[in-house]
Amino acid sequence: MSNHVLNQPILYTQKLTAFYGDFQALFGIDFHLNIGETVAIIGSNGAGKTTFLRSITGLLCNEPSSVKFSGQPIGASSPDEIVKLGIAMVPEGRQLFPSLSVEENLRMGSLSGRSGQWDLRNIYELFPVLKERRHHGSMDLSGGQQQMVAIGRALMANPSILLCDEISLGLAPIIIKDIYRALPAICSEGVTVVVVEQDIRQAMAVSDRVYCFQEGRISLEGRPDELTTEAITHAYFGLEDAVS
C-alpha cells in the first residue's frame, strides 16, 4: 500500500459506458483515483475490468468528458495522446513485441518522450534479470520475465498512472510474489497504480482501495480493511448463495 496518497483525484470517470458493436460492456462507471494511490479492480471474467482500462487508455473511444485526467477530458483522445499525458498500461497477456529484443521492447516504452526517473538503468535495477537477458528475443523469456519486460516497458513512459491488467495471469505463485515485490518501489517513485486482478487476496494485499466489477457495473467499493468477505463474495459472484 502507498504512503504518499493525496486526497486529490488525478483520474476519474463519470457515467462511463463502453460498447463492442451493439454489445454494451460497461454501464455508467463512476470511478476515481487519487494521487499516489494504489487501487485494485477485481471481478470475474467478463466483468468489464479490461474494457474499463481500454476505455481509459483510448483503445476504446468514449464521450470526451466521461474520462478526465487532471481535470482534462480525455475520453475521446487517442492512445498515443493519452500515454503522452502520463497514463501507461501493462496490457493483459503482456503483449510484448516478438520481433524485438528485451531491450528494444523496453526502449519502445520511452517513445512517448516523457522525461522522468525511469530509464533503462532503473528498470534493470528493478528487474536485474532483464539486464542479463537484454539482447535475447522477448519470446525467449519465461512468463515471469516477460511480465517484468511488460512492466518495465510501461514504466519507461515515465507515467503518472500505471494501469496493470492481470499481471499475475498464468504465472506461478512464487513468480507472482516477485512481480508484486516491485510494486512498492514503483509507488515510492510517485507513480499512481491501478491493478486489475482476479486474485482477490493479492489485490487486497497491495491496494489502498478496491473496486469490484460485476457485469459491467461497479458492485462494490471500499478500503480493503472495511470490506467483509461476505460483501466481496457477493459483489464478485453476484450470488446470494455464494455467501453461505
Next chain:
Amino acid sequence: MSWIDAILQGTLLGGQYALYAAGLSLIFGVMRLVNIAHGDLIILGAYIALVCVEMLGLHPLLSMIIVCPTMFAIGYWMQKLVLNKTLGNDILPPLLVTFGLSIILQNVLMEVFSADSQRLQSGVLDTASLQLTDELTIGWLPLICFVTAVIVIASLQFLFYRTTMGMVFRATSDKAEIVQLMGVKKDRVFALAMGIALAVVGIASVFMAMRTNFDPSVGPGRLLYAFEAVIIGGLGNIWGTLLGGIIIGVSQAIGAQINPGWQQLAGHLAFLLILIFRPNGLFPRTKD
C-alpha cells in the same frame, strides 16, 4: 558456357525483379497490406521519370532525384488519406481498394499519356557492356541495376534492424494496437512505410523504363513478378526478396535458353514449384 551466361544474365535480371518486390515486401511486412496497385505504381513512377527526362533533359538515372521523393509523397498521402481507412481485421477492404486504385491509375495514365509504348533512352548505357571472358559479357545497365538492388535491400535491412524507425516498424508489424500504447501513431507509421516503399518503387520504375518498353497496361505483369519474388523469398523477409527475384530471373533465363518461348513460363513454373513444396517461401519471417 551459354548456360553460365544464362545464369549470369538471369541473376542480373533478378535484381530488377527484387527492386519490384522490395517495396511490396516492406508494405506487407509492416502492415500486412497486399497492394494490388503495386505494379501500376511502378508504371506511374516510370511516367514521372519520362516527364522528368523529356521536360528537364535529365539522364534517366538522375531523374531518380525527383522520382523517388515524388513517389514517397504519393505513397505517404495515399496511405494516410485512403488506405489507412481500409485497414482492420478484415483483409478484403484493402484488397478491393488497391484493386480499384490499380484500375484508376491505368485509366488516368492511358488518358494522359495514351497507350503508346514508351522507353527511357539512357545513351551509351543502353549498349555498354563489360567483357568478363571471351564468351561472357554483361551489360553495364543490368549490372548497375543489380548492384542498386543489393544496396537498396541492404539499406532496408539496416533501416529495419539498426534504427529506431525500423524498431517501430517491426513493433507495429507485430502488434499495431499495442504500439499505440507506446505513444506511436500507427497511421503515421503506416504512411511512412508506404512512402519508403514507393520511393523504392521509384528506383525500380526508372530501371524498368530504361530496360524495357512500357505503357499504362503493363503494371499487373510487374505486380506478378513482385508477388512471386516476395512469396519465393518468404513473406516479410527483405533479403528473401532478392533471392526470390534471382530465382525467377535465372529460371526465365534458363527457360529461354531451352526454348525462347519458355522464358515467362519457366519463371512461373519455378514459382509454382516453390509454392507447392514451401508454401511459406524459402525464408519466411512472419508467424501468421
